[in-house]
Amino acid sequence: MQIGPYTLKNKLIVAPMAGVTDRPFRQLCKRMGAGMAVSEMVSSNSLLWGSEKTRRRASHEGEVAPISVQIAGADPQMMADAARYNADQGAQIIDINMGCPAKKICNVMAGSALLKNEMLVGKILDAITHAVDIPVTLKIRTGWDTQHKNAVTVARIAENAGIQALAIHGRTRACAYRGDAEYDTIAEVKASTKIPVIANGDITTPEKAKQVIEYTHADAVMIGRAAQGRPWIFREIDYYFRTGKSLPPPEVTEIHHVLIDHLHALYNFYGEYSGVRIARKHISWYTKGLIGSATFRHTMNQLQTTEEQLAATNTFFYQLANYGQRLTYTEDEVVIAI
Numbered sequence: 001m002q003i004g005p006y007t008l009k010n011k012l013i014v015a016p017m018a019g020v021t022d023r024p025f026r027q028l029c030k031r032m033g034a035g036m037a038v039s040e041m042v043s044s045n046s047l048l049w050g051s052e053k054t055r056r057r058a059s060h061e062g063e064v065a066p067i068s069v070q071i072a073g074a075d076p077q078m079m080a081d082a083a084r085y086n087a088d089q090g091a092q093i094i095d096i097n098m099g100c101p102a103k104k105i106c107n108v109m110a111g112s113a114l115l116k117n118e119m120l121v122g123k124i125l126d127a128i129t130h131a132v133d134i135p136v137t138l139k140i141r142t143g144w145d146t147q148h149k150n151a152v153t154v155a156r157i158a159e160n161a162g163i164q165a166l167a168i169h170g171r172t173r174a175c176a177y178r179g180d181a182e183y184d185t186i187a188e189v190k191a192s193t194k195i196p197v198i199a200n201g202d203i204t205t206p207e208k209a210k211q212v213i214e215y216t217h218a219d220a221v222m223i224g225r226a227a228q229g230r231p232w233i234f235r236e237i238d239y240y241f242r243t244g245k246s247l248p249p250p251e252v253t254e255i256h257h258v259l260i261d262h263l264h265a266l267y268n269f270y271g272e273y274s275g276v277r278i279a280r281k282h283i284s285w286y287t288k289g290l291i292g293s294a295t296f297r298h299t300m301n302q303l304q305t306t307e308e309q310l311a312a313t314n315t316f317f318y319q320l321a322n323y324g325q326r327l328t329y330t331e332d333e334v335v336i337a338i
């Protein structure tokens, strides 16, 4: 998979997820086998660039290349400025968000709402590709709603603007997260464009990743929710792609160690107050389905300090009867010990 001058080590990309794909999570996923991880989106509103949140989002210290930063907005000039700002802060790839259905984004006609206005899409893409000399990528949905799937047209606009990779989530903006992602439109786009295509949506296992690549002929897959609390999914898919065989699921012991390292990284990055709060959702994801985890999560969510949170997490794992055993994932992604 090639994005401009960057050759990714494999076809596996971590999807941008606001509130999730912060620097600690991106670094962890890359260590666990992802070829690239797109940052959480940075607003194109320059008034926000001074905020602690944006400064934190724009920091890439210690990150493995290529560093891809997502920007969102609807004004071509502001988006061009945002691209320049992030390139100056160390971004090596600028990714444009036209795929997020969040109200906060769509109400200002940004994110996937932009897909309705193809002329504006062209203006934004042109403004950004002219503003920076690093590769620019685009993330879209299949269209505005099921009657207006214009991904093929948007891909043509993107190709004309010099976009270097196109990620497509196989749902329309109107679908939000309902129903199953479809891959026919992604296959159509792949057949109609020379830009590398990244297939996204509902990829939860190595087998599904392979099926999606075979069906769409996409150059890579992008994985979001399935990596929450399960960053080793990249190692599993990478191994399956290379060997055709499945890796055994992780041992509970390894999950414990990965989680503890992740917690330390979050505390270092955010400090104690925010670190403890942000860690709660990750702890919940890592422990989902493990015996006694519901009670543990309830107690853990009341804890206020890093010391208490670490101690509770350690105690929970040490007390698991199946400590040292492996896990298996059921269809609905509940984890059970075997």
Ligand SMILES: Cc1cc2nc3c(=O)[nH]c(=O)nc-3n(C[C@H](O)[C@H](O)[C@H](O)COP(=O)(O)O)c2cc1C
Pocket: 015, 016, 017, 018, 019, 020, 040, 041, 070, 097, 098, 099, 100, 139, 169, 200, 201, 202, 203, 222, 223, 224, 225, 226
């Ligand atoms: C919590 C969360 C936050 C997200 N934030 C963004 C975002 O900032 N930018 C974006 O383009 N997509 C965002 N998405 C969409 C994902 O990148 C991805 O397209 C979607 O989740 C489908 O992939 P999946 O089925 O592998 O999760 C977000 C998704 C989730 C679940």
